[in-house]
Amino acid sequence: MIPSELLYSRSHEWVKVQDQTALTGITFFAQEQLGDITFVELPQPGTDLEKGQEMGVVESVKAASEIYAPVSGQVVEVNHELENSPELINQDPYGRGWLVKIKVLGPVTGLISPEEYAGLVEGD
Amino acid sequence: MPYIPHTQDQQKEMLETIGLGSMDELFQDIPETLTPEKFDLPRGRSEMEVTTFLRQLASRNRTGLKSFLGAGFYDHYIPAAAPALVSRSEFYTAYTPYQAEASQGSLQALFEYQTAMARLMDMDYANASVYDGGTAIYEAMMMAVRHTRRKKIVISSDLSPIYQHMLQCYTKNLHLHLETVDQSNGLPDTKGLARALDQETAALIVQNPNFFGSISDYSDLFQQCAAMGAVSIISVYPVLQSVLKTPGEMKADIAVAEGQSLGLPLSFGGPYLGIMTCSRSLIRQMPGRIVGKTRDSRGREGFVLTLQAREQHIRREKATSNICSNQSLCALQALAYICLMGPAGLEQTALKSMELARYAADKLTSIPGVSLLNKAPFGNEFAIRLPVSAYDLVDSLVPRGFVPGFPLGRYYPGLENCLLMACTEKISPTDIGMLSELIRGAL
Numbered sequence: 377m378i379p380s381e382l383l384y385s386r387s388h389e390w391v392k393v394q395d396q397t398a399l400t401g402i403t404f405f406a407q408e409q410l411g412d413i414t415f416v417e418l419p420q421p422g423t424d425l426e427k428g429q430e431m432g433v434v435e436s437v438k439a440a441s442e443i444y445a446p447v448s449g450q451v452v453e454v455n456h457e458l459e460n461s462p463e464l465i466n467q468d469p470y471g472r473g474w475l476v477k478i479k480v481l482g483p484v485t486g487l488i489s490p491e492e493y494a495g496l497v498e499g500d
Numbered sequence: 501m502p503y504i505p506h507t508q509d510q511q512k513e514m515l516e517t518i519g520l521g522s523m524d525e526l527f528q529d530i531p532e533t534l535t536p537e538k539f540d541l542p543r544g545r546s547e548m549e550v551t552t553f554l555r556q557l558a559s560r561n562r563t564g565l566k567s568f569l570g571a572g573f574y575d576h577y578i579p580a581a582a583p584a585l586v587s588r589s590e591f592y593t594a595y596t597p598y599q600a601e602a603s604q605g606s607l608q609a610l611f612e613y614q615t616a617m618a619r620l621m622d623m624d625y626a627n628a629s630v631y632d633g634g635t636a637i638y639e640a641m642m643m644a645v646r647h648t649r650r651k652k653i654v655i656s657s658d659l660s661p662i663y664q665h666m667l668q669c670y671t672k673n674l675h676l677h678l679e680t681v682d683q684s685n686g687l688p689d690t691k692g693l694a695r696a697l698d699q700e701t702a703a704l705i706v707q708n709p710n711f712f713g714s715i716s717d718y719s720d721l722f723q724q725c726a727a728m729g730a731v732s733i734i735s736v737y738p739v740l741q742s743v744l745k746t747p748g749e750m751k752a753d754i755a756v757a758e759g760q761s762l763g764l765p766l767s768f769g770g771p772y773l774g775i776m777t778c779s780r781s782l783i784r785q786m787p788g789r790i791v792g793k794t795r796d797s798r799g800r801e802g803f804v805l806t807l808q809a810r811e812q813h814i815r816r817e818k819a820t821s822n823i824c825s826n827q828s829l830c831a832l833q834a835l836a837y838i839c840l841m842g843p844a845g846l847e848q849t850a851l852k853s854m855e856l857a858r859y860a861a862d863k864l865t866s867i868p869g870v871s872l873l874n875k876a877p878f879g880n881e882f883a884i885r886l887p888v889s890a891y892d893l894v895d896s897l898v899p900r901g902f903v904p905g906f907p908l909g910r911y912y913p914g915l916e917n918c919l920l921m922a923c924t925e926k927i928s929p930t931d932i933g934m935l936s937e938l939i940r941g942a943l
Contacts, residue, residue, distance in 0.1 A: 415784060420649070438808060440815050 377404035379470055383484070384493035385446040390470065393484055398447045401474040402434060402465065405497045410436040413462045418454040418476060425449060427486065431476060434465065443475065447484050453477040562898065566931050568860075570881045570922025571711070571906040572633065572660050573772075574761040576739060576849060577926055582763045582836040586829055596789075598813075600804045607803035610828065611791040613835040620741045620838070621755040622748025623777035628789040629831040633758025634666040636774035637705060637735055640754040641667065641676075643778070643785040644703035644731035651676050653703050654696040658683035658710035659735065661911035667705075676702075685874045686712030686883050694724050701730040708736050708744065712873060712908075712920065713857075713881030719750045726751070731782070738762050738775060740879045742847040743854070747777070754778045763837025764830055773830040783807075849925055853880035856923035856932065863936040864921075869943055873918055881922040883908060883915075887943055890919040896942050902935050 382390045388406035392399040407413065415435040425431055425445035432443045454476050458464060465473035488496070506514075511523070520526055527535075545553070567575060590605055597603030597610075610628040617626035630636050641653055653671075655664060657680050667678060681692040688710060697704060704725045709715050722732040734752045736744075739761045747755030759773030760766070778786055784807070792806030805811075812819040841849065857880045864870050869887035886893060890907035897904050909916030923932075 435810070438814070440810060440818075 378490045378494050378497070380490045382470070382490065383446075383487035384490065384496075385444065385487055386496060387444045387446075389443060389446040391446045391484070391487055393447075393480060396480050397452065398449065398478045398480050398484065399474055400446055400476050400478060401469055402443060403493070403497075404469050406434075406441075407465050407469045407473070410434060410439055410441060412437050413465045416458045416462045416465065416475070418458070419451045421451050421453060423451045425451060425478060435462075445478065446487060447478055447480050448482065449478040449480040451476055452479045565898065565901055565903050566927070566935070567903040568905045568921045568923065568927070568935070569903050570713075571920055572662065572758055573766055573769075574737075574739065574853075574880070574922060574924050575766055575926055576761055576763075576853075576924045578763050578765060578837065579840045581840055582833050585836045586833045591829060591832055597791075598805060598808075600802065604803055606828070607791050607805070609832050609835065610789070611793055611803050612839075613831045614791060616835055616838050617775050618777050620738060620746075621736070621757070621775075621777040622741075622746035623752075623755050624780040625783050625786065625790070626775065626777040627786050628791055629759070629827050630774035630776055630788050631827060632770065632772040632774045633660075633735065633756065633760075634663045634774070636756035636758075636776045637663050637733065638667055638670045639774075639776060639787045640733045640756050640778075641671075641703050641705065643754060643782055643787070644733065645676065647731060647782060647785050648702040648729060650700055650702035650730070652698070652700045653678050653705065654693060654701055654730075655680045655705045656683060656688045656693055656707070656710070657681060658686065658688050658712060658714075659705055659707045660711045663707075663735065683710070683712070686710070687714055687874050687876055688716055690716070690718075690721055693721060697725055697728045697730060699728060701725075701728055703731045703733050705733045705735070708734055709740065709879045709881065711911075712883045713878040713922070714874060714876040715744060715879055716876070717745055717750065718752070719745075722751050722753075726753075737879065739846065739853070740850050742843060743850045744879070752779075753782060759830065759834045762834040763840075764833055771827055771830055773827045773834055775834075850880070852925040853923050856880070856925070856927050856929070857882060857921075859929060860921060860923055860927075860932045860936075863932055864939065867936065867940045867943065870939070873915075880924065881920060883918050883920050886917045886919060889916055891916070893919065893939065893942060897935075897938055900938060902938060904935060904939065 382392050384390055384403065388403045389400055390403050413434055413436050417433040419431045425448060427445055427448040429445045430442045431445045434441050434443055455474050467473065515526065597606045600607060614626040614628060618624065630639055653676060655678060671678060679696055681689050681696050683689060688706060693704065706718055708718065718734060725732040731753045733754045734747045736747060736755060736757050738757045738759060755777045757775040759775045764773060776786065790806050791803055794802055794804055796802050808814060810819055857878065861872060861882050864884055865872055871885050873883035873885055890909060894904060894907060905919040905921035908918040908920055
């Protein structure tokens with residue numbers, strides 16, 4: 377469950393860059409580790425993010441994990457559907473369970489390839 | 501008996517182990533400016549000497565006074581069964597019922613408490629309580645700050661001055677902007693409060709009945725508050741909730757209260773009970789413990805601490821449960837009180853206290869020179885204006901066995917001649933008659 381067309385961060389976020397906009401979410405592996413997700417706290421649109429900065433929190437029944445911005449830029453849209461249906465992250469982490477769209481200002485760097493991410497997850 | 505468990509030999513050994521010669525050397529990192537010049541402590545005394553000393557000190561307390569003191573804390577009758585139930589050893593044991601399988605009794609009791617409080621306030625949810633009414637307001641304010649991500653707080657100055665002071669202390673280093681709107685003659689300036697609300701406002705904080713005992717309907721103000729995207733917070737007197745318009749009916753977002761009046765003794769200021777309730781949309785911001793009802797894998801009903809993921813043992817420095825060392829026993833005593841009284845008993849207590857207050861107000865204002873501070877409706881507490889200093893009146897009546905009330909000048913400059921008086925069902929019409937005669941004679 378590591379789509380080959382995406383890029384990944386070492387903190388288990390996935391990124392899909394298109395027209396200077398990065399669609400982001402957490403990986404299948406991340407949601408599986410967390411278990412049933414009960415709540416998501418997302419940044420407000422307009423927030424400026426530095427790569428690596430905390431941009432929200434994903435809560436499951438017994439854990440709460442920070443989500444980090446995988447790229448630098450400005451939040452242009454968040455997935456409001458998750459407010460009432462956080463379980464979408466479990467059901468469809470790369471689709472309806474997306475988290476945030478970030479307008480990327482510079483070149484996207486420091487992300488890893490699907491192969492590298494697969495290695496990271498296996499190492500975990 | 502020494503209270504320091506380490507002997508001098510042990511201290512010496514520990515110091516030697518880390519290569520130091522003396523205690524002073526151990527603490528040399530503390531700048532001299534921060535160390536006390538001297539400790540002004542008397543020589544040690546035996547247990548018997550201390551007991552005798554404290555007994556002598558206690559004997560100087562005046563007991564058995566007829567008291568009309570209120571100001572946020574009220575001397576209601578406590579049915580003997582309430583403290584008796586809570587003193588059962590089962591309730592004295594468990595501290596934090598994290599282990600649901602071992603704590604079903606405590607968890608169920610707290611769940612019942614939450615249900616009772618949410619119903620009393622007409623709100624969606626209650627937590628398992630916090631320290632006291634003041635910390636409840638502070639936590640409510642922080643809920644609003646987190647929810648709105650704004651920094652301005654609008655406060656009506658007829659909110660208990662004790663709570664106002666607490667808010668100032670707690671927020672000193674939090675870069676919040678507290679804007680206080682002045683009351684006038686003991687009444688909230690609702691127009692001024694509405695004007696103070698803007699797009700920067702995180703919360704509006706009001707109290708009903710207010711510190712002066714006056715009753716208001718804040719429905720319109722709360723609507724204006726909601727229109728600005730701010731959170732409305734109301735502090736109430738729980739005993740009167742059975743007769744007044746509730747926070748839920750006024751569409752408040754958060755309702756808090758000092759729970760002492762629900763079956764807890766005054767006992768020199770504590771331990772008391774902070775009641776917190778909120779609307780559904782704010783539940784994620786609610787601090788402390790929240791007990792939920794659920795089913796286990798075999799479908800049997802059970803109780804758990806819910807919203808665990810934001811607790812200290814999981815989120816550490818970001819936890820919103822840092823207030824979680826709550827007053828469980830006090831909460832349970834309040835629950836016992838509410839269950840013993842029932843809705844009808846609670847209503848009777850409220851009505852009786854209010855009737856007596858009305859009677860007292862009529863009696864006192866028939867004395868020449870005494871008038872009500874304002875003409876607004878009041879509950880069991882009201883403020884009067886006197887032709888003399890309220891402090892002097894209190895001083896002259898205490899030796900005669902009466903505490904006529906709370907001098908408002910302590911917190912509100914300009915109201916030095918004003919006295920705040922409360923009645924509960926423990927006061928009799930005869931007490932009121934005697935007090936009014938004493939006041940008549942004193943003026």
